[in-house]
Amino acid sequence: MKSDEIFNSQDVKIPIVKARMMTKKQRPEPLPQILDISPYVPGHAPSPSTGRVFKLASNENPLGASPAARRAVEEATSHLEVYPDGNATRLREAIAERYGLDANRIICGAGSDEIFQMLGKAYLEKGDEIIQSTHGFLVYELVAQQAGAITKSAPEKQLHTDVDAILDCVTEKTKIVFIANPNNPTGTYISFEEVRRLHAGLPSHVILVLDGAYAEYVRANDYAAGIELVSEFENVVMTRTFSKIYGLAALRLGWAYAPAHIIDALHRVRGPFNVSETAQLAGIAAIQDQAFLETSLAHNNEQRERLFAGLEKLGLDPVPSVANFILAKFPEKLGQSAVEAAKFLDTKGVSVRAMVSYKLPHCLRISVGSADSVDAVLSGLEEFLAAS
Ligand SMILES: *Cc1c(COP(=O)(O)O)cnc(C)c1O
Numbered sequence: 147m148k149s150d151e152i153f154n155s156q157d158v159k160i161p162i163v164k165a166r167m168m169t170k171k172q173r174p175e176p177l178p179q180i181l182d183i184s185p186y187v188p189g190h191a192p193s194p195s196t197g198r199v200f201k202l203a204s205n206e207n208p209l210g211a212s213p214a215a216r217r218a219v220e221e222a223t224s225h226l227e228v229y230p231d232g233n234a235t236r237l238r239e240a241i242a243e244r245y246g247l248d249a250n251r252i253i254c255g256a257g258s259d260e261i262f263q264m265l266g267k268a269y270l271e272k273g274d275e276i277i278q279s280t281h282g283f284l285v286y287e288l289v290a291q292q293a294g295a296i297t298k299s300a301p302e303k304q305l306h307t308d309v310d311a312i313l314d315c316v317t318e319k320t321k322i323v324f325i326a327n328p329n330n331p332t333g334t335y336i337s338f339e340e341v342r343r344l345h346a347g348l349p350s351h352v353i354l355v356l357d358g359a360y361a362e363y364v365r366a367n368d369y370a371a372g373i374e375l376v377s378e379f380e381n382v383v384m385t386r387t388f389s390k391i392y393g394l395a396a397l398r399l400g401w402a403y404a405p406a407h408i409i410d411a412l413h414r415v416r417g418p419f420n421v422s423e424t425a426q427l428a429g430i431a432a433i434q435d436q437a438f439l440e441t442s443l444a445h446n447n448e449q450r451e452r453l454f455a456g457l458e459k460l461g462l463d464p465v466p467s468v469a470n471f472i473l474a475k476f477p478e479k480l481g482q483s484a485v486e487a488a489k490f491l492d493t494k495g496v497s498v499r500a501m502v503s504y505k506l507p508h509c510l511r512i513s514v515g516s517a518d519s520v521d522a523v524l525s526g527l528e529e530f531l532a533a534s
Pocket residue numbers: 205256257258259260283326329330357359386387388389390395398399400
C-alpha cells in the first residue's frame with residue numbers, strides 16, 4: 147500500500163491527504179446547546195479542620211439504609227462478574243407488590259435523574275418547551291438543555307407551585323410539565339385536587355411528570371403522589387427514588403410508573419444494563435422493609451419539628467415543610483448573608499445548601515439530620531447571627 151492512500155473494505159483508494167485536510171485545525175465539537183449547560187453542583191461534605199461533620203446539603207437519610215438492604219449489598223459482592231437483569235424484573239415486581247401496581251408499567255433507572263434523562267431523550271427536541279415552577283428542581287432544566295429545548299419557569303405563589311401560572315405558560319410547543327410534589331427546595335406541596343386541576347388544564351399531548359422524590363415523608367389527607375392519575379390517563383408519569391427515605395443514594399436507584407406507551411418509549415432509550423444488580427437487590431430488600439421506613443419517618447417528624455422551632459426562634463422565618471429539609475429565609479436586608487452563613491457553618495463542620503442557583507439567594511436549605519446535627523446547625527446559626 148502506498149503511504150498516501152488508505153483503503154476501505156472494497157479496496158477503493160481514498161487519498162489520505164483528504165482525510166488530513168478534513169481534520170486539520172478542527173476538533174470534535176459537541177452540539178451547540180451542550181456548552182450552554184452549567185453542570186449540576188451537588189451538595190458537598192463540610193471541610194472543617196477538626197471534629198464531627200454533618201452533611202445537611204443533599205437531603206440524605208441520617209439513619210443510613212435498611213439493614214436488610216445493606217446485607218443484600220454485601221451478598222451481591224459474591225457475583226460481581228455477572229451482568230445485571232436489564233429489565234430489573236424482580237425489583238419491578240417488588241415495587242408493584244408494595245404499591246399494588248402493574249409491574250409492566252414500571253421502569254427503573256440509575257436514580258430518578260436517569261428517568262428524567264430518558265424522558266428528555268424520548269420526547270424533547272430542539273425548540274420544544276418544558277415548564278417547571280420558578281424554584282423547581284434544577285435537573286429538569288438540564289434535561290431540556292441537552293435536547294436544545296427551552297425551559298419556562300412559572301412563578302410560585304408564596305413558595306407553592308401555582309397551577310394557574312403553569313397553565314399560563316403552556317404553548318403548542320410545550321412537551322413536558324415537571325413538578326416535584328413536595329417540591330425541593332421549598333418543602334411545600336400542593337393537594338391532589340390541585341394536581342388534578344393542573345392535569346385537566348393540559349393538552350393531552352403534554353406529559354405531566356409528578357416527581358415524588360419526597361412522597362414517603364408526606365402525611366397529609368389531601369396529598370397523593372399520583373398513582374391514580376397515571377392509571378387513569380395516557381399522559382402522566384410518576385417518578386420515585388430510593389435516594390431519600392430509603393437511604394440508598396450511593397447506589398443510584400429510582401423508578402417511574404407510567405402508561406404502557408411511555409414505558410415502551412423509555413425502554414428504547416435506556417442503556418441495556420442501566421441499573422446495577424447491587425442496586426436492584428438492595429432496592430428489593432429496602433422496599434420490603436417497612437419497619438425501617440416507619441422509623442425514618444418518625445425520626446424525620448421529630449427532628450424536623452425541632453429544627454423548625456429553632457429556626458423560628460432565630461428569626462429565620464422557616465417555610466413549613468412536609469419533606470426532610472427546611473428552607474430558612476434570611477431577612478432580605480441582610481443581602482448575601484445566607485451565603486455567608488453557609489460558609490460559616492462549613493467551618494463548624496456543618497454543610498447546608500445555599501440557594502442562589504434556585505433563585506432564592508436569601509435562603510438556605512437545611513436537611514433534617516440527626517438530633518446532634520440539628521443542635522449543631524442551630525448553635526452555628528446562632529453564633530453567625532450574633533456576629534453579623
Ligand atoms: C433528590 C431528588 C430526586 C432524586 O434524584 P435521584 O436521581 O433519584 O437520586 C429527584 N427529584 C427531586 C426533586 C429531588 O430532590
